[in-house]
Amino acid sequence: MRFSSKLFGKKEDATESVDFEVSMSCGKCVQRVEDLMAKNKDVVETRIDLPTKTVSLTYKKNKTDENKLKGSIEGLGFDVTIK
Numbered sequence: 001m002r003f004s005s006k007l008f009g010k011k012e013d014a015t016e017s018v019d020f021e022v023s024m025s026c027g028k029c030v031q032r033v034e035d036l037m038a039k040n041k042d043v044v045e046t047r048i049d050l051p052t053k054t055v056s057l058t059y060k061k062n063k064t065d066e067n068k069l070k071g072s073i074e075g076l077g078f079d080v081t082i083k
Contacts, residue, residue, distance in 0.1 A: 013060040015044055020055045020070060023079040024048075032076055040064075040072070054083070 024030055030048050033055055037046040042063040047056040057069055066082060073080045 013062060015058050016061040016066075017056065017058045018066040018069065019083040020057070020073065021053055021081045021083055022055045022073060024050060024053050024055075026050075029078070033073060033078075036072060036076060040069075043069070 022029075022033065024033065027050070030050055033048060034046060037043045037057065040059075042060045043057055044060065045056075045058040048054070049056075055073065059066075059069060070080050070082065
């Protein structure tokens with residue numbers, strides 16, 4: 001009997017979460033951040049709350065870190081601080 005390596009024997013990546021305050025002001029800003037994070041294979045989940053200007057990310061902690069993620073959002077031209 002054979003088993004797919006996708007289901008058996010593959011270790012799940014440990015995750016960690018971080019919240020950023022991002023200088024977003026409109027729906028287009030939200031879309032830009034969402035699009036960027038969707039392209040990052042190390043980001044597991046993205047939640048954005050425009051009224052509080054909060055970007056919450058869950059990421060694979062052995063693949064990236066909060067400073068790299070912060071830098072990628074800053075690369076879009078936003079001011080970013082870790083909450």
